[in-house]
Amino acid sequence: MSTQTDTRKKAPAGERVADWADGRLGIYSLAKANMRKIFPDHWSFMLGEIALYSFIIIILTGVYLTLFFHPSMNEIEYHGSYVPMQGIRMTEAYASTLDISFDVRGGLLIRQIHHWAALIFLAAMFVHMMRVFFTGAFRKPREINWLFGFLLFVLGMFTGFTGYSLPDDLLSGTGVRFTQGAILSVPIVGTYISMFLFGGEFPGHDMVARFYSIHILLLPGIMLGLVVAHLILVFYHKHTQFAGPGRTNKNVVGMPLLPVYMAKAGGFFFLVFGVIALIAGMFTINPVWALGPYRPDHVSTGAQPDWYMGFAEGLVRVMPGWEINLWGHTLVLGVFIPLVLFGVVLAALAVYPFIESWITGDKREHHILDRPRNAPTRTALGVAWVTGYVIMLLGGGNDIFATHFHLSINAITWFVRITYFVGPVLAFIITKRICLGLQRRDKDKVLHGRESGIIKRLPHGEFVEVHEPLSQSDLYKLTAHEQYKPAEIGPTVDENGVRRKVKLTEKLRVKLNKGYFGGDHQIAKPTTEEYKEITSGHGHH
Amino acid sequence: MKKLSARRRHPLAAVVVLLLALAATGGLYAAFAPADKAQADVTAQSLAIKEGQKLYTVGCASCHGTGGQGTSDGPSLVGVGSAAVDFQVGTGRMPAQQPGAQVPEKPVVYSQAEIDQLAAYVASLGAGPITPTEKQYSPEGADIAKGGELFRNNCAQCHNFTGEGGALTEGKYAPSLEGVSPKHLYEAMQTGPQNMPSFPDTTMPEQEKRDIIAYVKTVNSEETPTPGGFALGGLGPVSEGLFGWIFGLGSLIAVAVWVAAHTAKAKKS
Numbered sequence: 001m002s003t004q005t006d007t008r009k010k011a012p013a014g015e016r017v018a019d020w021a022d023g024r025l026g027i028y029s030l031a032k033a034n035m036r037k038i039f040p041d042h043w044s045f046m047l048g049e050i051a052l053y054s055f056i057i058i059i060l061t062g063v064y065l066t067l068f069f070h071p072s073m074n075e076i077e078y079h080g081s082y083v084p085m086q087g088i089r090m091t092e093a094y095a096s097t098l099d100i101s102f103d104v105r106g107g108l109l110i111r112q113i114h115h116w117a118a119l120i121f122l123a124a125m126f127v128h129m130m131r132v133f134f135t136g137a138f139r140k141p142r143e144i145n146w147l148f149g150f151l152l153f154v155l156g157m158f159t160g161f162t163g164y165s166l167p168d169d170l171l172s173g174t175g176v177r178f179t180q181g182a183i184l185s186v187p188i189v190g191t192y193i194s195m196f197l198f199g200g201e202f203p204g205h206d207m208v209a210r211f212y213s214i215h216i217l218l219l220p221g222i223m224l225g226l227v228v229a230h231l232i233l234v235f236y237h238k239h240t241q242f243a244g245p246g247r248t249n250k251n252v253v254g255m256p257l258l259p260v261y262m263a264k265a266g267g268f269f270f271l272v273f274g275v276i277a278l279i280a281g282m283f284t285i286n287p288v289w290a291l292g293p294y295r296p297d298h299v300s301t302g303a304q305p306d307w308y309m310g311f312a313e314g315l316v317r318v319m320p321g322w323e324i325n326l327w328g329h330t331l332v333l334g335v336f337i338p339l340v341l342f343g344v345v346l347a348a349l350a351v352y353p354f355i356e357s358w359i360t361g362d363k364r365e366h367h368i369l370d371r372p373r374n375a376p377t378r379t380a381l382g383v384a385w386v387t388g389y390v391i392m393l394l395g396g397g398n399d400i401f402a403t404h405f406h407l408s409i410n411a412i413t414w415f416v417r418i419t420y421f422v423g424p425v426l427a428f429i430i431t432k433r434i435c436l437g438l439q440r441r442d443k444d445k446v447l448h449g450r451e452s453g454i455i456k457r458l459p460h461g462e463f464v465e466v467h468e469p470l471s472q473s474d475l476y477k478l479t480a481h482e483q484y485k486p487a488e489i490g491p492t493v494d495e496n497g498v499r500r501k502v503k504l505t506e507k508l509r510v511k512l513n514k515g516y517f518g519g520d521h522q523i524a525k526p527t528t529e530e531y532k533e534i535t536s537g538h539g540h541h
Numbered sequence: 542m543k544k545l546s547a548r549r550r551h552p553l554a555a556v557v558v559l560l561l562a563l564a565a566t567g568g569l570y571a572a573f574a575p576a577d578k579a580q581a582d583v584t585a586q587s588l589a590i591k592e593g594q595k596l597y598t599v600g601c602a603s604c605h606g607t608g609g610q611g612t613s614d615g616p617s618l619v620g621v622g623s624a625a626v627d628f629q630v631g632t633g634r635m636p637a638q639q640p641g642a643q644v645p646e647k648p649v650v651y652s653q654a655e656i657d658q659l660a661a662y663v664a665s666l667g668a669g670p671i672t673p674t675e676k677q678y679s680p681e682g683a684d685i686a687k688g689g690e691l692f693r694n695n696c697a698q699c700h701n702f703t704g705e706g707g708a709l710t711e712g713k714y715a716p717s718l719e720g721v722s723p724k725h726l727y728e729a730m731q732t733g734p735q736n737m738p739s740f741p742d743t744t745m746p747e748q749e750k751r752d753i754i755a756y757v758k759t760v761n762s763e764e765t766p767t768p769g770g771f772a773l774g775g776l777g778p779v780s781e782g783l784f785g786w787i788f789g790l791g792s793l794i795a796v797a798v799w800v801a802a803h804t805a806k807a808k809k810s
Contacts, residue, residue, distance in 0.1 A: 043794070043801035050793050084759050086686045101768070112769055119785035120793065127790065170693060170702065171777060260805050271796050279789055284769030285781050290703045290760055292693045300697035301707030301715070307782030397779040399708035408642065408712035 039261050040241035040254035044131045049265060051124035053272040054117045055227065061114040062216065068104050070096040071166065071212035073205045082289050090168075090293035093208045097167035097288050112280035118160050119285075120276060122308040125153045129349070133382050136370035137240045138353040140363060145233040148226050150350045155223050157308045162215040164286065164306055168208055171286075173294025174303040177202065182316070185335035203296060240369050243480035245473045249367045304396060312342045314395030318416045348385065359512045361487060373442070374481040376435035377516045383431040384424035391419050432521075439523035442478045445470060446526045447534050469535070479525055486518030586661065593662025596655055600636050609666045614640065621732065622669020623660035628728035630656045632721075634735075642712035643735055670731045670741070677747055678727035680755035688756030691749055695740065703760040705775045709736055719761050723754045 011019070022028045039045075072092040078085045080095065081102045100107035129149060132138050138146040161179070165172040180202045184190045199206035238252050247253045255261065292298070305313050315338035322333040356378065357363060372379040394401065395416035402409040449467035456464050470478070487510050492500055515521070548554065598607070604615030611617030615637075618626075629635040633647035651659065660672060693702070701707050704718030713736050718726065730750050733739025740750070759765065761775070773780040 041801055041804050043798040046797040046801060047794070050790070050797065084685045084689050084756060088686050088690060108768060116785065116789060119782065120789045123786050123790040124793070127794070170697075255805060264800060264804070268797070268800050271800070272793055275792050275796060276789070282770040283784060284767055284772050286778075287767075287769055287772070287775075289768075290775070292689060292697075292702065295693075298693045298697065300693065300702045301699055302701045302705065302777055302779075304778040306778045307785065310778070310782065393782075400776055400779045402708035402712075403706055403714050406712075408710075409708040410711050 034235065035258040036256045037235065037238075038252045038254045038256055039239050040247075040252055042242065044135075045239065046268065047124060047128040047131050049268055050272055051121055051128055052227065052231075053269045054121040054124060054276065055223070056269070057117045057273055057276060058114060058121060059220065059224075061110045061117065062220075064110050065100065065107075065114060066216055068096060068100045068107060069093070069166065069212075071209045073168065073203075073208050085289065085292075088293065091208065093166060093168040094288070094293045097169070101289055109277075109280060112283075112285050113277055115164070115285045116280045116283075117276050118163065119306060119308075122153070122156050122160060122306075125149070125156060126308075129153060130382065130386070133349075133352070134372040134379055135240070135242075136366065136375055136378065139366040140357065141237055141365055142233070142240075143353045143357075145230060145237065146353050147350060148230045148233070150346075152223055152226050152230065153349075154346060155219050155226070159215060159219040159223065160306055161309055162211040162219065165211055166208060166215060167286075167288045168294050169288040169291040170294050170298055170300055171288075171291045171303055173203070173296075174299055175305050175309075176207065176294075177296070178305075178313075178316070182312075182335055182339045185332040185339060187331055187336070203294070238367065240367050242369050242371070243477055245476050247368065249365065252367075302399060304400070307393065310396040311345065311389055311392035312338070312396075314392035314398075314416065315341050317398055318392075318395040318413050318420070345385075345389065352381075359509060359516055360484065361509070361513065362484075368480070370481065373435040373438040374522075376432045376439070377521060379435055380428040380431040384428040387427035388420060388424045391416055391423050395420075436520070436523055443523055443526050446475055446478050447530060481525070483522055483525055484517045486516070487513040589658045589661040590665045593658035593660070593665075596651070596659050597662050600650075601659070604637070609663060618663050618666060620667035620669045621663060623664040623672045624670040624728045625732040625734065626660035626663045627656055627672045628725055628732060628734055630659060631728075632725055643714060646716060670728075673724065673727050673731070675724075678723045678751065678754060680723055680751060680758050683748070683751040683755035685752070685755045685759050687749075688752030688754070689760070691745075691753050692756050695745070696753065699737075701775075702777075703775055704757050705761070717761075718757050720763070721757075723758065726754045726757060727751075 010016075018027070070092040074092050075089050076092055076095055078088050078090055078095050078098065080098050082098055085098060097111075100111055102108070132142075132146065132149070161175070165176050180194055180198065183194045183197065186193065194202065197210070198204045199210070239254070241247050241252060241254070244253070291300070304310060316335060319334050319338045322337075324331040324333060370378075395413065398409050398412045398416065401407065402412055449469040452466045452468045454466040456466055458464060489502055489506065489510050490500075492502055494500055597605075597609070601609075601615075601618075604612060605618050606612045606615075609618040611619075626635075630651055631649060631653070633649040634644045636650060637644045638647065657672075664671070692704070696704070699707050699709065699715035700718055701715075706717035707715050709715060715737070721729075727750055729737060730740040730745065730753070731742075773784055
């Protein structure tokens with residue numbers, strides 16, 4: 001027996017390593033199940049990848065920065081290499097950030113990659129979320145993954161905020177003061193929360209150290225877990241796809257993870273890293289050395305947060321300074337209302353999938369994406385939300401826009417106040433009309449074909465444009481979507497003639513549903529009969 | 542005395558007291574105010590004033606009045622001093638093109654000699670801050686770091702961290718300090734043009750002004766090094782955010798489209 005084993009040829013090294021690992025980790029069955037997993041191809045499915053890769057870049061560069069950053073608010077005198085700060089008293093946090101920028105090898109580049117990647121990470125999450133929203137990819141079974149994504153975005157905002165506050169420079173310090181003001185505006189508990197958070201009166205001596213733990217440990221830890229859960233769910237649910245021939249709710253048409261997407265995703269990671277590194281190498285971000293150390297008695301104009309907190313800045317900037325004085329207590333509505341709105345604007349995103357499925361009553365699984373035009377109400381709601389968001393970003397930068405477009409800051413503030421209410425309504429109406437127009441065009445294309453641009457003159461002198469019929473697959477794409485019928489309140493009398501009580505919530509739901517699907521809220525798809533009638537030969541244009 | 546006391550509640554009593562008080566203050570001021578120092582009437586000086594008056598009559602009198610007393614279109618120039626004239630005319634702000642929230646910087650109309658003559662004339666209307674000499678405003682050897690601290694204490698509220706400028710109410714603004722000459726920086730602090738408060742030597746000594754000038758020259762001029770690459774206007778997160786979205790995410794999406802367009806395709810036979 002033993003001789004037999006000896007004479008058998010040894011397996012190649014790679015296989016032996018793999019065998020060894022399989023014996024302990026069971027990688028073969030994992031790989032078998034997942035290596036050939038199919039993913040569909042579309043550029044918009046890569047937006048989330050941009051977010052994922054910039055997150056990885058942020059973690060990698062962040063680790064490097066932790067090696068040199070001192071999260072301490074001890075006051076020292078600066079004697080580093082940046083001349084305009086020589087001999088200035090500052091916290092160790094600020095001094096070590098100056099050292100990272102000027103005295104640590106590659107420090108400034110890494111800092112700039114870290115910061116640019118953070119801006120791009122949040123922007124990519126935002127755009128990815130919009131893609132998921134406008135294509136209806138959040139519908140069952142993906143609502144929980146939508147929530148995970150939403151949490152990642154919100155946590156990303158706060159990780160960013162705690163991160164750019166660490167250097168303890170004048171700009172970020174002003175931002176922290178702003179946040180503290182917002183916390184103080186919370187009735188009853190505000191003061192306590194502020195005292196708890198800052199370990200006493202602002203700014204105290206604990207802020208940087210606490211923000212540091214939150215920024216490098218707590219929030220990224222949670223985010224890392226959420227990213228993993230997010231990706232596991234993407235695997236579990238399978239990726240959504242746009243309608244097309246051969247694509248159904250039960251399959252995924254695309255290419256396998258190995259080798260195609262491994263190569264593409266791996267390559268894309270390096271492209272993302274390259275683009276961000278290029279930007280970081282060429283363009284300054286947050287030049288802390290020019291800002292000076294934070295002192296509560298100093299403030300500068302043009303103090304804005306990074307873009308993802310910009311809408312909160314805008315809310316506070318354009319809100320009239322209302323306050324109520326009652327029994328010796330002040331309720332600062334001018335700050336508290338924006339704080340509440342900040343939560344409401346974000347929460348609207350989180351709950352939307354549940355509201356939509358409640359209104360439509362649609363509890364089925366959806367793996368085929370909607371084209372935004374085919375869900376006009378949802379698209380219009382989304383555009384209205386984005387409009388409000390962008391208007392508030394404008395409000396947050398009102399002073400910069402005032403100086404650079406030679407406008408009055410008061411005029412901009414009033415413009416923002418009015419358009420914050422009017423803009424989303426207009427955007428809703430306009431978007432819906434555009435969607436319906438596009439639906440009409442789709443219908444026209446299906447029935448009459450594509451405009452070829454060829455003009456033909458008929459014997460009797462009439463000019464006509466030749467229309468080319470669409471290919472079968474294009475026809476399918478344009479007609480694959482479902483069209484919903486507006487809901488009706490069921491019979492109010494049952495078969496025995498007993499009156500059924502219609503609940504108020506049901507009435508509301510039916511009403512909203514009619515608003516969603518009813519009336520002229522969608523253009524009826526061309527029917528087979530219509531199509532046959534026109535293409536049967538005796539049709540005419 | 543009784544008569545006076547009886548009428549102390551007369552409706553006109555307050556007016557009478559006010560008049561008396563005003564008369565007393567005015568009289569005391571007239572009695573004790575320092576008389577204007579007699580200017581040393583150097584011929585060159587008086588010639589400059591004379592020439593300045595001619596320029597003034599042509600270019601300035603329509604708004605500031607024939608004697609510099611001011612009209613509804615322009616403030617009085619009595620006591621603004623030669624430094625104010627040198628700043629306003631030397632940066633092209635004056636003569637103003639049109640009324641508005643603020644008179645902007647423009648190409649300079651007068652030669653430096655003419656500006657000096659105008660300044661001499663306006664200075665002759667009443668004592669005020671005098672055009673500084675180079676020794677006063679030269680940033681040579683000043684403390685840049687201290688200037689930075691002073692700048693953040695006194696200037697950054699309106700002019701931004703490094704003097705990029707900022708918005709004030711109703712279309713007014715604090716202009717960018719980039720490329721402003723040390724002399725004009727000094728004069729602006731000394732005289733407080735337009736919406737700017739003035740920082741006379743009593744509140745901000747000459748040395749501190751020089752420190753601030755040195756700081757501004759270091760952080761916001763053509764020679765300012767930008768170790769991080771292009772500065773994107775030095776405006777902070779607004780321009781960074783716009784750049785990040787348009788060029789950062791924009792180019793990444795372009796790359797994504799490119800990657801998605803280049804995929805492994807089954808060869809068509």
